[in-house]
Amino acid sequence: MSSEERKVQEVLARYVRATDRRDGKAQGALFTDDAVVRIHARTGPGTYEPVGEPLIGGAAVEYAVEHYMAPHPEGATGHHTTSDHLIEVDGDRARMNAQFIVFRTQAATLPAGTPGAQGTVEPIESGYYDTELRRVDGEWRIVRHDVLMDMPIALPGA
Amino acid sequence: MSSEERKVQEVLARYVRATDRRDGKAQGALFTDDAVVRIHARTGPGTYEPVGEPLIGGAAVEYAVEHYMAPHPEGATGHHTTSDHLIEVDGDRARMNAQFIVFRTQAATLPAGTPGAQGTVEPIESGYYDTELRRVDGEWRIVRHDVLMDMPIALPGA
Amino acid sequence: MSSEERKVQEVLARYVRATDRRDGKAQGALFTDDAVVRIHARTGPGTYEPVGEPLIGGAAVEYAVEHYMAPHPEGATGHHTTSDHLIEVDGDRARMNAQFIVFRTQAATLPAGTPGAQGTVEPIESGYYDTELRRVDGEWRIVRHDVLMDMPIALPGA
Numbered sequence: 001m002s003s004e005e006r007k008v009q010e011v012l013a014r015y016v017r018a019t020d021r022r023d024g025k026a027q028g029a030l031f032t033d034d035a036v037v038r039i040h041a042r043t044g045p046g047t048y049e050p051v052g053e054p055l056i057g058g059a060a061v062e063y064a065v066e067h068y069m070a071p072h073p074e075g076a077t078g079h080h081t082t083s084d085h086l087i088e089v090d091g092d093r094a095r096m097n098a099q100f101i102v103f104r105t106q107a108a109t110l111p112a113g114t115p116g117a118q119g120t121v122e123p124i125e126s127g128y129y130d131t132e133l134r135r136v137d138g139e140w141r142i143v144r145h146d147v148l149m150d151m152p153i154a155l156p157g158a
Numbered sequence: 159m160s161s162e163e164r165k166v167q168e169v170l171a172r173y174v175r176a177t178d179r180r181d182g183k184a185q186g187a188l189f190t191d192d193a194v195v196r197i198h199a200r201t202g203p204g205t206y207e208p209v210g211e212p213l214i215g216g217a218a219v220e221y222a223v224e225h226y227m228a229p230h231p232e233g234a235t236g237h238h239t240t241s242d243h244l245i246e247v248d249g250d251r252a253r254m255n256a257q258f259i260v261f262r263t264q265a266a267t268l269p270a271g272t273p274g275a276q277g278t279v280e281p282i283e284s285g286y287y288d289t290e291l292r293r294v295d296g297e298w299r300i301v302r303h304d305v306l307m308d309m310p311i312a313l314p315g316a
Numbered sequence: 317m318s319s320e321e322r323k324v325q326e327v328l329a330r331y332v333r334a335t336d337r338r339d340g341k342a343q344g345a346l347f348t349d350d351a352v353v354r355i356h357a358r359t360g361p362g363t364y365e366p367v368g369e370p371l372i373g374g375a376a377v378e379y380a381v382e383h384y385m386a387p388h389p390e391g392a393t394g395h396h397t398t399s400d401h402l403i404e405v406d407g408d409r410a411r412m413n414a415q416f417i418v419f420r421t422q423a424a425t426l427p428a429g430t431p432g433a434q435g436t437v438e439p440i441e442s443g444y445y446d447t448e449l450r451r452v453d454g455e456w457r458i459v460r461h462d463v464l465m466d467m468p469i470a471l472p473g474a
Contacts, residue, residue: 002161002163002245002247003161003163003318003319003322005318005319005322006161006163006245010243010244010245012242013242013243013244014244016242016257017242021203021204042393042423045337045388045393046337070431070432072203075309077200077203077308079257079259079284079308081241081242081257081259082241082242083241083397083398083399084328084329084332084333084397084398085326085329086326086329086330087318087322087326089318099332099395099397101395101397101419101437102433102437103259103281103284105284105308105309106309107200107308107309107310108309108310114312115228115312115313116228116282116283116311116312117260117282117283117307117309117310117311118309118310118311118312119308119309119310121259121260121281121282121283121284121308122281123281123419123437123438123439124432124433124437125432125433125437126395126419126421126437149433150393150421150423150435150437151391151421151422151423151424151433151434151435152423152424152433152434152435153432153433153434154430154431154432154434155431160319160321160403160405161319161321164319164321164403168401168402168403170400171400171401171402172402174400174415175400179361179362230361233467235358235361235466237415237417237442237466239399239400239415239417240399240400241399261417261439261442263442263466263467264467265358265466265467265468266467266468272470273386273470273471274386274440274441274469274470275418275440275441275465275467275468275469276467276468276469276470277466277467277468279417279418279439279440279441279442279466280439281439
């Protein structure tokens, strides 16, 4: 049987797929109604400043993914990848910290003439996710999610 | 004792090492004789088209690695990295979905004169592995392996 | 309860965070007093040559991190990421092999005017960690750590 730590980690695995598909409904369903989601930008070693206002609850996450995340251009997609998870489970509560690197991929419109992948892959964002979860009716859901970006981020429309 | 989910994930960890060493024998040994291996290229959100013909069985995988994968140039090597695995084990069957990013590394031929690594690391391919496994005599082996590339791929000699 | 394999993997998760923070004390605490740490540079398929002298023990690791690792420039930080771990636990002994990719991130000093992250993320180093651990008083600690770099590395001051 899968360990609780693995189940917690798989919440993040579903999170990155939903984000990369811009699937607000799937993304929002990972959060509780009272979840607090905040983005922070690094200002120096161990210091961050908040970016924008917190989102509260899965419905707000769903709305944000569908209205504020830039759609992938034609032929492009992306991967939010996570690694080096630290996970502590204490009964129906869990805390997870993970590194993330975001990659943008772009298919070439003209084949290059040489064998191999026809396009580019480029890392564009990095940081840490710091996340708390609660087990509700046997399902782990996110109650707090802090996105600690390594760099400033300009929000669309801001 | 290691969980079955971890054992399944380690099949992929051996797969990427075998691929990066161009070790067809080690790679082929991870597949059953009737395994079906297919490469697909992304054509749009959630849509793919097949690339080339399927490979059937470990022996065909071994042959393909040894004859069709481009050898690393002098001073170069690579890393197929996987992340954010979703793994379901049901008795002697398992299914795994993982993100992959492929990096190409190239050692510098002339030292740069500044401390640090002397060479380059570049992401060149990305996508998802979608894989089914079966436990045979206590060993997990791949019975279906779909490589979902984010971009078109030109096969050597095609 | 967390599996021993996961606990072993989390030692590496703490290692990469300590390295990226240049936190010698946290880094050194992961090693036993008699730990042997060696850096190697790839010379060809499966072959490596040693780089510098081995470090012996956690105190030497702490000293090296604090005195020999280049500090991050203003606005920069980094991520040592690991993937595709192979872990074997045998009682109070464990062995782990992992791929690593190191990323350097740099915040932009002037905003770009377009939404999204304002800065760059760049892969700069890659290779494998090959590591042995021993469980001492319930804690897994590193007794041997070989850093197998894909490329030559020039040590500061060398």
